[in-house]
Amino acid sequence: MVVPPMKAISFLGTGKYETVTYCWQGRECQTHLFPEAVACIFEPEKLFVLVTPTAKEHDHFKTLCERLGDLVHPIDIPEGKSRDELWQIFERCAEIVNEGDEI
Known part of the structure; x- marks a missing residue:
């Protein structure tokens, strides 16, 4: 059986982000x-x-692309200021995921 490649889905905004250390199962990454x-x-x-x-x-976003290059696949979404826009965001997320994907 072929295992599909892992996909990750995240959001990025414009807020004032501070550098922190993220930890998960013994792995660490320090970034904002x-x-x-x-x-x-x-x-x-x-x-x-x-x-x-x-x-x-x-x-x-520019910094993220500089650091990660081709790994980053931007997905355009609306601002999320209405119910309709929130559903559009949900639909964009759903379009990324295929049956059997590891997310």
Whole structure:
């Protein structure tokens, strides 16, 4: 049986992020960007990062792309200011996941 590659899904915003040490089962990563910690600790083949248009233009996203390169797959989402936009965000998440995926 072929095991599908691991995918990771995360969000990235524009807030004031502080550097912390993320720990999971003996692995550690010190960063101010949670998606970077996910990549460091879990080593997925693809890291899907859901970003609004505002977040995509922010330094956080630019820094993440500089640090992780082709691992980052941006997924455009709306701001989430209405029920309809929240459903759109959910649908974007669902589109990433295929049957049998390791997330």
